[in-house]
Amino acid sequence: MSSLLSLSRLIDRVNERIGHTFYWLVLVTVLISAANAVVRKVFNYSSNGLLEIQWYLFSTIFLFLAGYTLLRNDHVRIDVIASRLSKRAQTWIDILGTLFFLLPMAILLAWLAWPVFVEAFERNEVSTNAGGLIIWPARLLVPIGFVLLGLQGISELIKRIAFLRGLIPDPSEKHVDKTAEEELAAEILRSRAEQDIGEQFVKEAKEDRP
Secondary structure: OHHHHHHHHHHHHHHHHHHHHHOOHHHHHHHHHHHHHHHHHHHOOOOHHHHHHHHHHHHHHHHHOHHHHHHOOOOOOOOOOHHHOOHHHHHHHHHHHHHHHHHHHHHHHHHHHHHHHHHHHHHOOEOOOOOOOEOHHHHHHHHHHHHHHHHHHHHHHHHHHHHHOOOOOOOOOOOOOOOHHHHHHHHHHHHHHHHHHHHHHHHHHHHHOO
């Protein structure tokens, strides 16, 4: 089991690194979208290439970060029934769902998407829109995204089996890290609290003087 947990940690590190790298594309996509809107309204100019790059970036975010989202346990869950069950029962639901739904879906879609990419690459497929982009890089996103999701599904499966065997803590618990803004706000509050304590100490010391 230790070798499987090592594999799980490796997959987690890969998706963690990909997630931290590619979620900056959200900002890039927003900036390009805003720039396109401003240019279109102010200069009455539009480019199919700039419009399509937004779709490509959004697809990259959605597909490449699916595994990262699963790692962070941030996918949408319908827990009306499962939330009332014991932690072991919830873990078994995750295991069965991964085995019979997530992994078959990820493997099937990656398998079906690969020949579509190969055909687009061999034909050097280009968008039918004037000034549009080449298509095959976007086709490649699909198999890569579902391979990453499938690998993370394997990692989550390993962790849940290890949890049932009492080897690791509950992997389904969310560990939310504070953002830089939240850390700064906490530091400011802590500094103010220390300053208030100091002022109160000085005030009491003055009052105690004869």
